[in-house]
Amino acid sequence: MTTSLRARAGTAGFLLPALVVVAVFYLVPNLLNFALAFTDWSAYKDTIAFTGLANFRELLQEGALSTGLRVTVIYAVVVMIAQNLAGLLLAFALEKPSRVHAFFRAMFFLPVLISPLAAGYVFKALLADDGPLNRAAGIEVSWLGSTTWTIVVVALVNAWKFMGVNMLVYIAGLNAIPGELLESARTDGASRWRTIRSIQLPLLAPAITFNFVTTLIGAFNTFDIVFAMTNGGPGDSTQVLNMFIQQQYAQGYYGYSISMGLLLLLLVCAVAFPLLLTLRRREVDA
Amino acid sequence: MxxxxxxxxxxxxxxxxxxxxxxxxxxxxxPFAEARTPGFGxxxxxALVDNFRTVLTEGRAGVGLLNSLLITAGSVAFILIAGSMAAWVFGRSASRPVRLLFYASIVGILVPAPVITSVYLDAQLGLQGTRLSLIGLYAGVYLSLAIFLITGFVRSVPRELEEAAQLEGAGRLRIFATIVFPLLGPVLFAAGIVLWVFIWNDFFYAFFLLSGESRQTLPLGLFAVVSSNSHSTNWNYVFADVIVVSLPLVLVFVLGQRRILAGVMAGGIKG
Structure with missing residues (x-):
């Protein structure tokens, strides 16, 4: 009896440091979202009062919600496609281990190490109207001044910055495919394309799941790159949800800002969990 | 071909x-005038040396470097140690409550930390603006990933060694410190690299949680350099600072490239 009690106390002791920190600094702020989003907490009042759905009504009426959602979803979809496509192409090109491949892997992984804020500033300079790219190519493309296309440009910079991670995960997935499978496909006379489509892509399912889910969640929560490149502009055409949250917070409308934060939280949950489950189920079937 | x-x-x-x-x-x-509209020439x-000198003195890159080191090293060390301790229990126990706690502690992989309510919480705790509040937030979010990766690894480590040590009367802390923790090397290396890159490069959370120039990290310093001239951007200083912010990670990467890529890949498969 005493030994089992002591064992249990020992177990609790090992769990405690991690669980306390997760509870205090992660779970509590997430739960506070559900309370403070319904208040008028701001820099202009000494007290915090419950205001029901007022913040959400304002989000709807001001159009902030529809703009934020539209921009964020476009951004996330472009990032998810571009980043995974780039990662997959690079993985197929650099799949086999060799010195040359190791060099190129390292090159394409380099942007992962750069702070996203720094990457944003670099491309802001590169793509400016009178910037080096336009001058060197002799073109006049307003990369960062279009209310339609700039969101796509910024999303592509996001894909540039993180494609190295997707590449590595796909390479790991490709290397985990048993050599005999590819060998027997070759003896059966299967073309390269056929091998990719019928053997490699289906067996990459776990890597695809991982990459799609992480890329999508990362893109929903984007801030640094957009903040550096466009600060939400031109107009509000690159106003992703976190940009809105930051701007309202900076103006002192804390409760209002948190109500958008709560919607972002719900959006991530609504997309991430079903996607994870669907992709996992397909993995098992395959 | x-x-x-x-x-x-x-x-x-x-x-x-x-x-x-x-x-x-x-x-x-x-020099400033030449970099006013950046070009490829x-x-x-x-003015490379001058620009670096300016960034290091006026841009406070030295302070930024110290704060980034302190905050990143502190967070990663805590996450790996506390994460391993928890992951050992999670990997070795099949009981229902423990499994529920496991799921509760890995939610952070999917759902990020909300930033404004963290500021509110830190004010209540008397931590507002401090480096400790930022370390707490990083630990709170990223313990999820560490626990997930390490637990998977613990499950693949045979129990025999631990049981033998237990028969010889070694306590749990001793078994953990001398037998389990050293065996976790590969996964700690992989998780440590990923966490280091996330935390070192983070601007978003630091921007909200830290206050005061003396506490600013390298990315906050970069933002300060960009914002310092309200008329036009001093691209020469900005790019010098981009180098200062990026160089530490790039240097480490160049030196340990092969192990780092292999380590990150190993982590990816598990996920």
């Missing part, structure tokens, strides 16, 4: 990686 592939890869890498890199390097070496007058 192979030659064509290598030429194609070189062209792509040159355009996609080489061009931005070149722009940063040459413009970080130009080499500098007429070289």
């Amino acid at each position: 192979r030659t064509i592939k290598y030429v194609a890869l070189s062209v792509v890498a040159g355009l996609v990686i080489g061009v931005p890199l070149w722009m940063v390097l040459v413009n970080a070496a130009k 080499l500098p007429h007058d070289w």
Whole structure:
């Protein structure tokens, strides 16, 4: 009896440091979202009062919600496609281990190490109207001044910055495919394309799941790159949800800002969990 | 065929990686007037040393470096140690409550920390603006990933060694410190790298949680350099600072490239 009690106390002791920190600094702020989003907490009042759905009504009426959602979803979809496509192409090109491949892997992984804020500033300079790219190519493309296309440009910079991670995960997935499978496909006379489509892509399912889910969640929560490149502009055409949250917070409308934060939280949950489950189920079937 | 592939890869890498890199390097070496509209040409007058000196003194990059080191090392060390301790229990116990706690502690992989309510919480705790509040937030979010990766690894480690030590009367803490923890080397290395890169480069959370110049991290310093001139951006200083912010990680990467890529890949498969 005493030994089992002591064992249990020992177990609790090992769990405690991690669980306390997760509870205090992660779970509590997430739960506070559900309370403070319904208040008028701001820099202009000494007290915090419950205001029901007022913040959400304002989000709807001001159009902030529809703009934020539209921009964020476009951004996330472009990032998810571009980043995974780039990662997959690079993985197929650099799949086999060799010195040359190791060099190129390292090159394409380099942007992962750069702070996203720094990457944003670099491309802001590169793509400016009178910037080096336009001058060197002799073109006049307003990369960062279009209310339609700039969101796509910024999303592509996001894909540039993180494609190295997707590449590595796909390479790991490709290397985990048993050599005999590819060998027997070759003896059966299967073309390269056929091998990719019928053997490699289906067996990459776990890597695809991982990459799609992480890329999508990362893109929903984007801030640094957009903040550096466009600060939400031109107009509000690159106003992703976190940009809105930051701007309202900076103006002192804390409760209002948190109500958008709560919607972002719900959006991530609504997309991430079903996607994870669907992709996992397909993995098992395959 | 192979030659064509290598030429194609070189062209792509040159355009996609080489061009931005070149722009940063040459413009970080130009004096202010020349870098006003950044270009691809080499500098007429070289001001690389001057620019670095300005960034280090006026841009407070030295303070930024210290704070980034302190905050990143503190967070990663805590996450790996506390994460391993918890992961050992999670990996060895099949009981229902423990499994529920496991799921509760890995939610952070999918759902990020909300930033404004963290500021509110830190004010209540008397931590507002401090480095400790930021370390707490990083630990709170990223313990999820560490626990997930390490637990998977613990499950693949045989129990025999631990049981033998237990029979010889070793306590749990001793078994953990002398037997389990050293065995976790590969996964701690992989998780440590990923966490280090996340935390070192983070601007978003630091921007909200830290206050005061003396506490600013390298990315906050970069933002300060960009915002310092309200009329036009001092691109020469900005690019010099981009180098300062990026160089530590890039240097470590170049030195340990092979192990780092292999480590990150191993982590990816588990996920």
